[in-house]
Amino acid sequence: MSSLIVDLQSIVGKENATDSIYDRFSYALDPLPHELEKALIPQTVVRPKSAREVAAVLKYANDHKIPVMIHGAGTSFVGAARPKRPGSIILNTCNLNSFEINEADCYFEVGAGVRLLNLENMLRKRGYMLPSNIGSKKSATIGGSVAVNTIGHMVDSCVGKTIDYVLGVEAVLPNGEIIQTGTNSLRRPAGVDLTRFFAGMEGIFGVLCKVRMRLLPDPKKGHVAAFFKDATNVGRSFTKIYQDKLAPPMYGEFLEEDACVIGFQIRGLGKPKGSMALATTIAYSQEEADRQAEEILRVFKHFNPVKAYIVKSKEEQELLWAARDFITNLQQREPKGTWVAIEVGLPVHALGEAIEFLQKGPLELKVLKDCKMYIYGHVGACSIHALWIIPKDWPNDMKYAAVLESRHLEDRMHRKWGGIGGEVGQMSGRIAFYREKYGEAAYKLLLQLKKTFDPNNILNTGNLEGEGYIEK
Amino acid sequence: MKSKLQALEKDIIEGLRQCSHCKMCVSACPTYEGWYTQSSMGRLAAIYAFLMYGLGSEKELSKLLFSCSTCRRCQNICRAMSAGVETTDLIVKARNLLAIKFEAKGEDANG
Numbered sequence: 062m063s064s065l066i067v068d069l070q071s072i073v074g075k076e077n078a079t080d081s082i083y084d085r086f087s088y089a090l091d092p093l094p095h096e097l098e099k100a101l102i103p104q105t106v107v108r109p110k111s112a113r114e115v116a117a118v119l120k121y122a123n124d125h126k127i128p129v130m131i132h133g134a135g136t137s138f139v140g141a142a143r144p145k146r147p148g149s150i151i152l153n154t155c156n157l158n159s160f161e162i163n164e165a166d167c168y169f170e171v172g173a174g175v176r177l178l179n180l181e182n183m184l185r186k187r188g189y190m191l192p193s194n195i196g197s198k199k200s201a202t203i204g205g206s207v208a209v210n211t212i213g214h215m216v217d218s219c220v221g222k223t224i225d226y227v228l229g230v231e232a233v234l235p236n237g238e239i240i241q242t243g244t245n246s247l248r249r250p251a252g253v254d255l256t257r258f259f260a261g262m263e264g265i266f267g268v269l270c271k272v273r274m275r276l277l278p279d280p281k282k283g284h285v286a287a288f289f290k291d292a293t294n295v296g297r298s299f300t301k302i303y304q305d306k307l308a309p310p311m312y313g314e315f316l317e318e319d320a321c322v323i324g325f326q327i328r329g330l331g332k333p334k335g336s337m338a339l340a341t342t343i344a345y346s347q348e349e350a351d352r353q354a355e356e357i358l359r360v361f362k363h364f365n366p367v368k369a370y371i372v373k374s375k376e377e378q379e380l381l382w383a384a385r386d387f388i389t390n391l392q393q394r395e396p397k398g399t400w401v402a403i404e405v406g407l408p409v410h411a412l413g414e415a416i417e418f419l420q421k422g423p424l425e426l427k428v429l430k431d432c433k434m435y436i437y438g439h440v441g442a443c444s445i446h447a448l449w450i451i452p453k454d455w456p457n458d459m460k461y462a463a464v465l466e467s468r469h470l471e472d473r474m475h476r477k478w479g480g481i482g483g484e485v486g487q488m489s490g491r492i493a494f495y496r497e498k499y500g501e502a503a504y505k506l507l508l509q510l511k512k513t514f515d516p517n518n519i520l521n522t523g524n525l526e527g528e529g530y531i532e533k
Numbered sequence: 534m535k536s537k538l539q540a541l542e543k544d545i546i547e548g549l550r551q552c553s554h555c556k557m558c559v560s561a562c563p564t565y566e567g568w569y570t571q572s573s574m575g576r577l578a579a580i581y582a583f584l585m586y587g588l589g590s591e592k593e594l595s596k597l598l599f600s601c602s603t604c605r606r607c608q609n610i611c612r613a614m615s616a617g618v619e620t621t622d623l624i625v626k627a628r629n630l631l632a633i634k635f636e637a638k639g640e641d642a643n644g
Contacts, residue, residue: 084570
């Protein structure tokens with residue numbers, strides 16, 4: 062047994078640190094299709110139970126200059142969770158699983174390792190909504206959602222971003238110091254608030270251990286569905302919703318007809334009648350939510366749908382939305398294979414154009430050109446995905462080339478329309494575009510900030526440098 | 534015997550490559566107590582590490598695979614929400630693979 066595992070077991074307990082090869086291997090895996098490099102299999106996996114244990118692990122790693130990768134569920138599809146340097150420690154947050162609700166003061170405190178779906182259920186049964194709905198919510202954690210500042214499928218213009226609900230955090234710095242930020246009041250600090258260094262900075266400055274968030278009463282909802290022969294009309298509809306000054310819906314989902322098929326099949330909905338648009342409106346009163354739904358229906362009808370209607374039956378609503386849930390992984394079934402995906406943030410006017418651009422098949426694609434492509438996304442949130450099914454038997458270098466090519470296309474679309482990803486973070490596989498978009502001065506500032514917080518560069522090492530995804 | 538083993542290995546690897554490590558099966562596993570290897574995802578990863586990377590030993594892998602209850606919750610979840618990987622079937626196939634290997638050496642796959 063190495064001294065590393067002995068030392069770490071003395072910090073977190075024997076049952077919470079392992080150097081078993083199969084544990085180490087499994088915690089380094091993510092959804093990307095290319096193989097993990099053998100040299101990057103981590104040395105150990107630890108699962109501390111408290112901020113104090115996290116602090117002791119980080120102090121140890123810092124003293125010994127060992128890279129530490131924070132692991133919520135490892136579901137990032139831009140490579141953020143993959144170890145980038147040999148000999149790393151995986152710090153799994155699953156034991157940071159506390160939950161306390163303070164209804165008198167309208168907030169809750171939650172451990173970073175609590176799964177989003179569990180948190181959503183705990184809040185819902187008390188009449189509150191979790192302002193985050195990620196495709197991987199069954200496995201992904203609140204720590205990951207806050208660290209990346211993603212609300213997933215929800216519409217920013219309606220709900221805000223996750224950090225808009227964060228009142229404060231408990232975080233551990235790379236040198237092992239524990240800090241508290243923010244407030245217990247719904248009145249968030251004006252001016253300097255260190256919360257922002259941990260909520261939304263992808264874990265490069267510290268490990269989130271606990272998050273305090275505002276309770277959001279579950280609103281009343283209205284639901285609209287529409288099917289279009291021309292998928293671009295889904296995008297144009299959501300553009301018009303904004304341009305008509307309507308209240309943006311909480312969800313504004315789009316699935317091209319092909320992308321609907323598997324979800325419809327699984328939920329017993331038959332054959333889709335075209336490309337699908339789904340919208341969920343929210344308001345304090347049912348009357349207002351219904352009125353907003355009628356307004357959105359009017360917009361959908363303006364674009365000549367095959368069918369557009371208010372979804373009144375709870376059963377149908379649940380089935381339609383369930384047909385959309387988990388769509389990224391479901392697409393892998395037909396044809397069978399693994400996947401790469403892009404996520405493009407767009408300006409309001411370009412929603413229809415971007416769908417058309419992808420439908421035509423971007424000409425620069427060489428590796429992905431013969432792969433089945435699905436187009437879908439959170440068009441109401443000005444965000445679109447394309448996903449390609451990669452044959453399982455492709456050699457690893459082709460799978461890696463597919464990942465890079467998808468990144469290049471995403472970059473090109475962001476360049477063309479001026480957006481940036483709004484769902485899965487900016488580092489790791491995306492850092493090259495980040496540098497291009499914001500310039501070397503901005504990137505240098507990030508590196509300097511990183512050095513201030515983490516002089517030995519032990520935390521999520523290699524993500525800010527884009528290691529593994531920079532052109533060779 | 535060799536060709537039977539090779540065919541079984543190929544079949545298992547083909548199935549494992551369908552898994553995109555979404556981890557939706559993890560918390561559904563009745564044997565899961567906080568380590569991925571106590572769930573279907575981790576067991577499948579272990580089989581992959583053994584077959585494709587040559588990592589670990591037959592004994593270690595066997596211990597993991599025989600800790601699966603074969604209740605098929607993971608397979609049902611993957612069918613309903615994810616890539617449709619035949620998770621439990623793959624674990625059972627890998628058990629068979631190990632059994633053949635152990636038999637050839639005159640050992641017991643189940644420890």
